[in-house]
């Protein structure tokens with residue numbers, strides 16, 4: 001397993017747009033940029049750039065077919081490894097659109113980096129000059145509101161609910177699980193956990209457990225939070241953020257923006273991969 005990728009220092013830049021979540025979209029869950037991360041500046045060769053362009057085209061044309069695609073172009077030091085994955089509930093059209101947006105961020109906002117990750121609510125894009133396929137990496141960021149505290153009685157139920165989802169996801173065909181928790185008068189809570197599909201099931205489980213261990217303390221008292229990672233991600237809200245009409249939200253449309261309306265988002269913490277470079281996976 002290669003660890004040099006993790007040893008390089010990383011810069012993490014978060015789009016200002018993520019600090020504000022507007023509720024102009026009726027489902028409260030839009031294809032917003034959540035941030036991006038890239039390695040130190042490097043002069044990219046023309047060959048690398050042209051391979052990267054091929055990788056982007058290939059990801060953009062192929063990701064919609066099943067929401068996940070890997071692509072490599074080039075040889076030796078000009079070789080580019082790329083990967084695109086959409087959240088499991090996202091339609092093919094929205095998936096392609098989201099990956100296209102991510103590619104635009106990579107092209108417009110980041111230049112001269114040979115290792116980049118871009119997160120949107122609906123999709124994840126990564127490319128690197130080194131192979132990362134099948135490798136669990138720990139970098140994650142937690143996003144929640146700085147208000148929107150949940151009822152004390154609901155908190156432990158929410159924690160148990162999400163850890164149940166985290167334990168189910170690795171055994172699902174696409175390593176994704178979504179579910180709904182009825183908390184009586186306090187309404188419902190909706191959760192989803194998803195791993196990158198090139199990981200092994202066992203690394204998927206470790207990735208989700210690790211995220212819960214790292215972030216539960218800082219997010220558990222909130223009605224809504226999200227964790228975006230290099231290898232897996234989780235979402236928890238008091239409205240049905242995912243598009244799956246087979247799970248109905250009795251909470252109804254009126255509550256869609258509850259707890260998350262136009263509040264500033266707090267980025268809780270970042271676990272940068274290089275901090276963990278020497279930990280044995």
Ligand SMILES: *[C@@H]1O[C@H](CO)[C@@H](O)[C@H](O)[C@H]1NC(C)=O
Pocket residue numbers: 014015016017033035105108109
């Ligand atoms: C990328 O840059 C453009 C223009 O500089 C800016 O409008 C946009 O918000 C940036 N995107 C992200 C995700 O930071």
Ligand SMILES: *[C@@H]1O[C@H](CO)[C@@H](O)[C@H](O)[C@H]1NC(C)=O
Pocket residue numbers: 030031094097101
């Ligand atoms: C996704 O975001 C892009 C750019 O912000 C926008 O043009 C597009 O319409 C959005 N798509 C959906 C389905 O919301």
Ligand SMILES: *[C@@H]1O[C@H](CO)[C@@H](O)[C@H](O)[C@H]1NC(C)=O
Pocket residue numbers: 039042076077114129130
């Ligand atoms: C990838 O790029 C980094 C510098 O950004 C370099 O140290 C590393 O050796 C490169 N890896 C490969 C496989 O070329």
Ligand SMILES: *[C@@H]1O[C@H](CO)[C@@H](O)[C@H](O)[C@H]1NC(C)=O
Pocket residue numbers: 027091092093094
């Ligand atoms: C894309 O997402 C938007 C916003 O959630 C939704 O209204 C639209 O139906 C989706 N498009 C497709 C093709 O599913």
Ligand SMILES: *[C@@H]1O[C@H](CO)[C@@H](O)[C@H](O)[C@H]1NC(C)=O
Pocket residue numbers: 060093096097100
């Ligand atoms: C995505 O980008 C490709 C290549 O630039 C383009 O052909 C395609 O129409 C775009 N699709 C969407 C949904 O934006």
Ligand SMILES: *[C@@H]1O[C@H](CO)[C@@H](O)[C@H](O)[C@H]1NC(C)=O
Pocket residue numbers: 178243244245246247
């Ligand atoms: C909704 O979710 C259920 C269970 O997770 C799944 O079996 C079903 O296929 C999904 N339906 C749609 C339309 O995505």
